[in-house]
Amino acid sequence: MADELMLEIVTPEEMVFGKEVEDVYIPGEEGAFGVLIGHAPMLSAVRPGELHFHRGGRELFYAVGEGYAEVTSERVTLLVETCERSDRIDADKVKRRKEEVENKLAGLAKDDSEVEKLQAELEMADIRLKVSEKG
Amino acid sequence: MAESLRDIRRKTQAVEKTKQITRAMNMVAASKLKNAQTRMENFRPYASKVMEVLQSLASEMQSSANPLLAIREPKRVKIILMTSDKGLCGGFNTNVIKAAEEFTRSLKREEKEISLVAVGKKGRDHFRRRTTMAGHYIDVLGKFTMDLAVEIGNEVIFSFEEAEYDELYIIYNEFKNVASQKPKIVRLLPLVAEDLNEGESVFGDYIYEPSDEVLFARLIPMYIKVQIFNGLLETSAGEHGARMVAMENASSSCEEMIENLTLQFNKARQAAITAELMDIVGGTEALAKSS
Structure with missing residues (x-):
């Protein structure tokens, strides 16, 4: 076409x-x-x-x-x-993972090299959740 | 009789068991290989697209002050060596380690400082006491994603930008086909124009968003990671291919051994029967005489 x-x-x-x-x-x-x-x-x-x-x-x-x-x-x-x-996003799984990451972040110092990576993951999790609601 | 019947039978059974194991490993390797090959095929469009975009931006190279293009006198060399974690795959690891040995030896002759990043247990175990280890990634090849390449990539890119070393090479087994893998040495950093063999710019009058410099600067790390991921995929496919072939050979060797042992067993059995017959015949003759 x-x-x-x-x-x-x-x-x-x-x-x-x-x-x-x-x-x-x-x-x-x-x-x-x-x-x-x-x-x-x-x-x-x-x-x-x-x-x-x-x-x-x-x-x-x-x-x-x-x-x-x-x-x-x-x-x-x-x-x-x-x-x-x-519709392929498992919202519950993402939420659980998000909590895990949040807990991990809370336990880390601000200048830890992991922080950036985890924050990026958190951002991605939020996007996933938002998109999954539109299914 | 050199060996008793029971000894031979025990041996046959042992070889039979070994054959069962090698057969099973052969089949497992075959299915894993199929998987790895599919992943390689799936990755190809992505890799070639990244290359295409990067090539089209290669004209940016002259003007760009990107730290990953910095050409320094190569005094310190970093090598990423990819091997498998597990053995029983023929000459797979030996070949790539040998290539790495030769390469490091020639670098040492030029009095260069070498540090090694080992992916896979076999490479690490071999070089642990011979070369400075900059890092290792062990037991990762069973199940890996692009994340692994990103992790390794970020690490080497960061230390290159910090000028901790001057050149980066990657050594891995290139997957030619199921039966053959060839060690391959590729220089990743610094990136020079020849590496990109500047294609005709298909993106002549494109709109770039953000600017072409920014895009270019972002694509270089991506290129490194793509190369690393490609190496990982080829290593994983090669490992399973090599194991499949090695186990196939082992299985047929087992079969041969079983055949020989069966022959030996039959001979020994025949000899035992003959000896018994002789006994009986001797016995009856003796009885006949005495009566």
Whole structure:
């Protein structure tokens, strides 16, 4: 279908998605942006956040990690560290993990090298939870 | 009779048991190999995309003051050596360790200081007393994700930026096919233009967000991690491939041994029967004479 946008989401573990979509909204480094077919070529950093798009009249939500997006007029390629669809996220599990991380953080000194990593994980957990509610 | 029948039978049974184990290990390795190969295939699009984007930004290199491009006189060299944690996989570890030995020897001749980061137990055990260890990651290859590559990557990138060493190499077994792995030595840092073999910039008039310098600076660490992850994947696939082949060979050796032992057993049994017959015949003759 030439009048639809091809969306590819690639993580180191697998190719998560590779089909035509009607539009896509990407959490860009400098703010979220939407892409429709015919967009100007662009290369953008992606920050952890919520990605969503329409396909066949349905709106799908994904929680994505850090990465890059390459946009051409008929194709969007996302390179991200992680990517999960909203209905595949186990909210309870994420909550439990979040608590664990919070407890760990509370016990650490502010300048500990672990802190940054844990905070990033916490941020990702929040995004996951938010996205999972949209299922 | 060199060996009693019972001894031979006991031996046969022992070899039979060994064969069962090697057969099982062969099958386990085969299924793990399949898994590892799928992961390698799944990773390929990601890796090639990262390379593509990085290449397209390679023109940034001249102007960039990124600390990861800093070319210093290579006095201190860091090596990431990837081996397996477990043995019983033929020459898999021996080959890569030998390559690492040769490499470090030639570096030492040039009076360079070497520190080693060992991934996998076998490499660490070999080099523990021979080289300075900068770190090791043990028992991680059974089940790993990109996180491991990120962890290793961050560590080596941080110490490079702190100028703790001047060059970074990675040594691992390249997965050619199931039966053959070849040790490969790749220089990761500092990154120089030739490593990227600057492709035609497919991104000519792209909009960059944020700026192309920032993107480039973020992509270099990512490139390092991709390379490390690739090494990990190839090591893991290679290990299972090598083990599969080694266990296949072991199983057929077992079969051969069993065949030989069975032959020996049958001969010994026949000899025993013959001896007994001789006894009986001798006995009856003696009886006939005496009566």
